[in-house]
Amino acid sequence: MKAIVHVTLKPGVLDPQGKAIGHALDTLGFSGVGEVRQGKVIEIDLDEADAGKAQATVKSMCEKLLANTVIENYAIRIEA
Amino acid sequence: MKAIVHVTLKPGVLDPQGKAIGHALDTLGFSGVGEVRQGKVIEIDLDEADAGKAQATVKSMCEKLLANTVIENYAIRIEA
Numbered sequence: 001m002k003a004i005v006h007v008t009l010k011p012g013v014l015d016p017q018g019k020a021i022g023h024a025l026d027t028l029g030f031s032g033v034g035e036v037r038q039g040k041v042i043e044i045d046l047d048e049a050d051a052g053k054a055q056a057t058v059k060s061m062c063e064k065l066l067a068n069t070v071i072e073n074y075a076i077r078i079e080a
Numbered sequence: 081m082k083a084i085v086h087v088t089l090k091p092g093v094l095d096p097q098g099k100a101i102g103h104a105l106d107t108l109g110f111s112g113v114g115e116v117r118q119g120k121v122i123e124i125d126l127d128e129a130d131a132g133k134a135q136a137t138v139k140s141m142c143e144k145l146l147a148n149t150v151i152e153n154y155a156i157r158i159e160a
Contacts, residue, residue: 018123028145030137032126034125034126035125039121039122039123041120042118048112061105064108065104
């Protein structure tokens with residue numbers, strides 16, 4: 001199975017990378033650009049046939065390593 | 081509209097960040113972890129009502145700024 005994890009900053013947490021992208025888009029002449037936020041996407045190949053177990057494992061990975069849950073949210077998608 | 085852009089390294093391009101995550105997961109005792117790849121996700125608020133136009137604008141943003149198309153792929157999702 002393949003797990004796709006999205007790690008994004010919680011709303012309200014300052015995102016300098018996103019701000020930099022927004023400014024750069026402005027400089028390049030793109031108008032009508034509002035807020036820009038940047039996060040991470042992590043794709044993990046798992047040797048696990050059961051989707052429920054895979055979800056639980058990846059949740060534990062997120063809590064322990066992949067996300068800083070003080071300032072970041074995570075979302076997990078399991079693909080066959 | 082909101083655009084969600086995924087920027088990932090092309091297959092075959094070395095991904096040291098992904099490798100580091102894989103090793104760390106191993107060290108933490110997670111078994112059965114295969115390849116790990118890390119990419120970016122960029123969320124852009126757009127002042128544009130037409131989904132087709134939004135898609136075209138964001139494609140141009142990707143080509144010009146968001147992705148290094150020599151080594152990275154990008155995927156765009158437009159949400160209402």
